[in-house]
Amino acid sequence: MTGATGPIAGRTxxxxxxxxxxxxxxxxxxxxxxxxxxxxxxxxxxPGEGDRVxxxxxxxxxxxxxxxxxxASAYARIIPARSTIRRVxxxxxxxxxxxxxxxxSSADAFSTxxxxxxxxxxxxxxxxxxxxxxxxxxxxxDEHSLEVQLPFLQTVLxxxxxxxxxxxxxxxxxxAAVLEALWGGPETLVVVSTDLSHYHHYDDALRLxxxxxxxxxxxxPGAVDDRDACGAYPLRGLLQVASEHGLTVxxxxxxxxxxxxxxxxxxxxxxAFAVC
Numbered sequence: 001m002t003g004a005t006g007p008i009a010g011r012t013x014x015x016x017x018x019x020x021x022x023x024x025x026x027x028x029x030x031x032x033x034x035x036x037x038x039x040x041x042x043x044x045x046x047p048g049e050g051d052r053v054x055x056x057x058x059x060x061x062x063x064x065x066x067x068x069x070x071x072a073s074a075y076a077r078i079i080p081a082r083s084t085i086r087r088v089x090x091x092x093x094x095x096x097x098x099x100x101x102x103x104x105s106s107a108d109a110f111s112t113x114x115x116x117x118x119x120x121x122x123x124x125x126x127x128x129x130x131x132x133x134x135x136x137x138x139x140x141x142d143e144h145s146l147e148v149q150l151p152f153l154q155t156v157l158x159x160x161x162x163x164x165x166x167x168x169x170x171x172x173x174x175x176a177a178v179l180e181a182l183w184g185g186p187e188t189l190v191v192v193s194t195d196l197s198h199y200h201h202y203d204d205a206l207r208l209x210x211x212x213x214x215x216x217x218x219x220x221p222g223a224v225d226d227r228d229a230c231g232a233y234p235l236r237g238l239l240q241v242a243s244e245h246g247l248t249v250x251x252x253x254x255x256x257x258x259x260x261x262x263x264x265x266x267x268x269x270x271x272a273f274a275v276c
Contacts, residue, residue: 001265003233004078004098008145011144011179014109015106015107015108015109015110016107016108016109016110016116017105017107017109017110017140017141018111019111019112019113019147020141020142020143020144020145020147021142021147022112022113023065023145024063025062025144025148025152026064026067026068026148026198027064027113028113029113029267030113030114033112033114033151034114034115034155036064036065036068037064037068037072037151037152037155039068039069040064040068040069040071040072040152041069041075041076042189043068043069043072044069044070044072044073044075044076044253044256045076045252045253045272046049046073046076046226047076047077048091049188050119050206051077052274052276053077053078053081053084053186053276054074054077054184054189054190054250054274054275054276055188055190055247055275055276056172056190056191056242056247056274056275057074057075057077057078057189057190057191057192057272057273057274058191058192058194058216058235058238058249058271058272058273058275059071059074059076059149059152059191059192059193059194059272060143060193060194060195060196060271060272061063061092061144061146061148061149061193061194061195061231061272062148062195062257062268062270064148065155065256065260065261066261066262066268066270067195067257067260067268068260069160069253069260069270069272070149070253070255070260070270070271071149071152071252071256071270071272073154073252073272074253074272074273074274075152075153075155075156075254076081076156077158077209077234077252077274078189079156081108081186081189082156082157082158083142083158083169084186085157085160085186085187085188085189086159086160086161086187086188086189087123087160087161087162087163087184087187087188088153088157088160088161088162088163088188088189088190088191089122089123089165089179089188089189089190089191090146090147090149090162090191090193091162091164091165091167091175091178091182091190091191091192091193091231091234091237091238091247092143092145092149092165092166092167092192092193092194092231092234093166093167093168093193093230093232093233093234094139094145094165094166094167094168095143095144095145095229095230096139096141096142096143097136097138097139097141097142097166097168098145098168098169098170099136099139099167099168099169099170100132100169100170101131101132101133101167101168101169101174102126102127102132102133102134102162102165102166102168102170102174102175102178103133103134103135103136103139103140103165103166103167103168103274104128104133104134104135104136104163104164104165104166105119105135105136105137105139105140105164105166106128106135106137106196107119107137107140108121110146110147110150110162110164112147112150112151112154113151113236114150114151114154114155115152115154116163117150117153117160117161117162119130119161119163119164120162122187123161123163123182124163126182127163127178127181127182128178130174130178130181131174131177131234132170132171132177133174133178134274136166138152139165139166139168140164143166145166145194145230146166146193146194149191149193150162153191159189159192163182165178165234166232167231167234169233170233170234170237171232172221172236172237172238173240174237174238175218175233175234175236175237175238175240175255176237176240176241176244177198178237179237179238179241181242183241185226186254190238192231192235192238193233194229194230194231194232194234194269195229195230195231195268195269195270196208196209196212196213196228196256196268196269196270197209197212197227197228197229197256197267197268197269198208198227198230198268198269199264199266199267199268200266201225201264201265201267201269202256202258202264202265202267203264205256205267205268205269206256206257207268207271209256209269210227210254210273211255212224212229212269212271213230213251213254213271213272213273215228215239216239216249216251216271216273217249217250217251217273218249219239219240219242219243219247219257220243220247221236221237221239221243222236222238222242224236224239237273241242242275245272247275247276248275248276249273249274249275250273250274250275250276251269251271251272251273252272252273252274253271253272254269254270254271255269255270256268256270257270
């Protein structure tokens with residue numbers, strides 16, 4: 001990893017990580033982005049009366065026209081806690097940069113067309129003391145799995161700080177140790193960003209994703225293969241923590257690109273889950 005592996009030194013000016021996939025994965029203007037988010041929530045599965053606010057979410061990260069409604073099915077569950085949740089720990093796979101372990105960004109904030117989200121410096125310094133965690137801005141520069149979650153969070157929450165973690169070849173125990181160190185009370189939300197199966201025929205994807213979803217609900221990290229989910233590494237860590245602490249995992253939505261905006265020949269699977 002590049003950069004320091006200890007606490008970030010003090011700076012006189014703020015460093016902001018600009019949006020990398022605005023205009024591709026989601027609209028680049030604030031007005032168009034808000035409209036896309038409204039469409040996603042309109043097509044989402046909405047919570048029922050009495051549903052609990054989750055402590056963690058599992059959400060997809062494709063372009064909004066493909067996975068937006070599925071992601072919205074998860075984010076709709078935290079709307080009742082919009083003023084309670086003040087910190088988000090966000091983990092997603094590193095698609096474009098090789099990472100050993102987990103990488104934080106040295107930036108002070110991440111921005112989207114909807115505004116700037118400050119990085120939680122205290123949480124960042126806390127995880128930098130753990131094995132397998134370091135600073136690597138390359139892993140964050142062009143990564144979409146984290147960025148696409150931010151407009152959803154900016155829509156359903158009031159003010160919050162963010163700790164984004166790009167996860168590469170990390171062990172289950174390394175991810176679980178980070179989550180254990182950061183897991184807070186109702187003020188903290190954990191979000192794991194992952195898509196499911198990739199580029200199978202629609203019927204095959206239905207079968208594969210149903211099997212993966214069953215493993216997620218059963219909190220069985222060993223039953224989630226690398227090919228079952230592109231975010232398998234952070235997902236397995238979350239499932240281990242959920243299992244060890246007796247948390248429940250609820251399936252909220254399960255679709256694929258053939259159900260939203262794609263054909264049925266080569267689809268990508270999307271699931272939304274709540275950890276309560």
